[in-house]
Amino acid sequence: MRSGQRRRSARLPAVREVEPRPPLTPQELDEQISCAAAALVEGLSRSDLTSFYAALRTTELPFLCAQPEMKGLAGACAAILHRLGGISPAAGLAVENHLYVTGALATFPTGNTVLELKRREILDLIGGERLLVANSNSKVHADRLGAIGTLARREGQDLRVEGTAAYTSLATEADLLFLLTPIEGEGPALLVMPLRGNPAIEIGPFLFPRAMLDSDTRRVTFHKPLVPAGSMLYVGNDELMLQLLTFQLTWHQTLLSALYLGAAARAIEEGRLFLRSVQGPTQKPLAELDGMLADMGRLAIRYRSARSLSKAAAAAIDASIGNTLGPVALAEAFDQACAAKYAGGRCAEEVVTQVRRIIGARSFTGDHPLERLSQEVVFGPLGGEVDASIERRIGRRVLSETSFLDLGW
Ligand SMILES: Cc1cc2nc3c(=O)[nH]c(=O)nc-3n(C[C@H](O)[C@H](O)[C@H](O)COP(=O)(O)OP(=O)(O)OC[C@H]3O[C@@H](n4cnc5c(N)ncnc54)[C@H](O)[C@@H]3O)c2cc1C
Numbered sequence: 001m002r003s004g005q006r007r008r009s010a011r012l013p014a015v016r017e018v019e020p021r022p023p024l025t026p027q028e029l030d031e032q033i034s035c036a037a038a039a040l041v042e043g044l045s046r047s048d049l050t051s052f053y054a055a056l057r058t059t060e061l062p063f064l065c066a067q068p069e070m071k072g073l074a075g076a077c078a079a080i081l082h083r084l085g086g087i088s089p090a091a092g093l094a095v096e097n098h099l100y101v102t103g104a105l106a107t108f109p110t111g112n113t114v115l116e117l118k119r120r121e122i123l124d125l126i127g128g129e130r131l132l133v134a135n136s137n138s139k140v141h142a143d144r145l146g147a148i149g150t151l152a153r154r155e156g157q158d159l160r161v162e163g164t165a166a167y168t169s170l171a172t173e174a175d176l177l178f179l180l181t182p183i184e185g186e187g188p189a190l191l192v193m194p195l196r197g198n199p200a201i202e203i204g205p206f207l208f209p210r211a212m213l214d215s216d217t218r219r220v221t222f223h224k225p226l227v228p229a230g231s232m233l234y235v236g237n238d239e240l241m242l243q244l245l246t247f248q249l250t251w252h253q254t255l256l257s258a259l260y261l262g263a264a265a266r267a268i269e270e271g272r273l274f275l276r277s278v279q280g281p282t283q284k285p286l287a288e289l290d291g292m293l294a295d296m297g298r299l300a301i302r303y304r305s306a307r308s309l310s311k312a313a314a315a316a317i318d319a320s321i322g323n324t325l326g327p328v329a330l331a332e333a334f335d336q337a338c339a340a341k342y343a344g345g346r347c348a349e350e351v352v353t354q355v356r357r358i359i360g361a362r363s364f365t366g367d368h369p370l371e372r373l374s375q376e377v378v379f380g381p382l383g384g385e386v387d388a389s390i391e392r393r394i395g396r397r398v399l400s401e402t403s404f405l406d407l408g409w
Helices: 026-045 050-058 061-066 073-085 089-107 113-129 239-277 290-320 327-359 369-379 387-398
Strands: 133-136 150-155 158-168 176-183 187-194 201-206 218-227 232-235
Touching: 026 050, 026 061, 026 073, 026 089, 050 061, 061 073, 061 089, 061 113, 073 089, 073 239, 073 290, 089 113, 089 133, 089 239, 089 290, 089 369, 113 232, 133 158, 150 218, 158 176, 158 187, 187 218, 187 239, 232 239, 239 290, 239 327, 239 369, 290 327, 327 369, 327 387
Parallel strands: 133 176, 150 176
Antiparallel strands: 150 158, 158 218, 176 187, 187 232, 201 218
């Protein structure tokens, strides 16, 4: 091996022994969410999220995945994101990426001993060193949907990774990168590598030069880092990999719905504040107009339906923790998460738009919360598994030989 290549090793730090922390009480969780939310508001007001991430790392919120007690983890992560999504869906999305990959890793009901040991090691590292994790599915925008921009090749037991991935949120703040990439001749693999300060991984420009900047979503290029074989979580085009990726996506879709519905909830609250504080032509608050009652009632019902789906999706993940999750139950949890993401993203976009119309142009003045929500909420339906794909998969199920009445929906 040439010495230039040796310097490009992407070895993970050693895991230190750390005392496990006791699980948070619901009150502590709420207090820590409030602390992170306040730091986010402050950071956004200065257009610098450094202090937000510093504050976030002092809380247990990003490290719930490393606690010994996993019960209720998805619900807790959803609560964090619902609050952050009411402030900035973009910044919340960066945190969501960390929470979903670590949450899925921590709770995947694996019966595989090697994977079990590997994940314990990585979770201990994340919790012990208080690390943040970015992830990339290696997708690139090409003339074919689903095109992959990276490839890993074996070099002895280790791996050289090459190529570019279009999407990596949290890119400049994360310490580690979870990368889904094919290994030549072997199939898809999940690798974990240091990201921050890694000279062989180039964190490129913002993918969206004028939108979602606070999601820190960037192109990432791999200049052949050498990833030790020990940093591979799993490789193979087999049933276990399919289950792992489906489980990850179940987490992702569920948490995305909570995030963007946080924006919808905040919009409804802003609508309430406006309608109660501004008088109409009859010198009475606009909130007393019958039309406003009907409009806001309609929006709240829309929000509650989507939020119920979102909560049910989180509850389905939480119910699986510590249990085995057979292929049928996994497919059901996945469908539920996809329905939640689909309904949640669309609901959030529509609710924010409707409330903006009610409040009017002042929603773009000063530091009005609706300005940011308006610009960022449109990404709800665009992220995760695309809506077009969800519709078709559910459509195929509906039009199969099974009666719709037997689906139990
Ligand atoms: C703000 C943001 C941040 C992100 N951050 C990350 C990240 O950190 N890590 C990461 O791995 N990924 C990230 N992603 C990517 C995300 O995980 C999805 O891969 C991505 O959003 C898919 O959108 P796309 O437009 O690239 O999809 P494409 O697959 O390119 O689809 C484009 C369009 O093609 C059509 N289409 C697609 N599939 C079908 C189908 N089956 N049938 C019919 N029509 C279809 C639809 O009209 C669809 O809108 C991020 C995405 C966004 C928007």
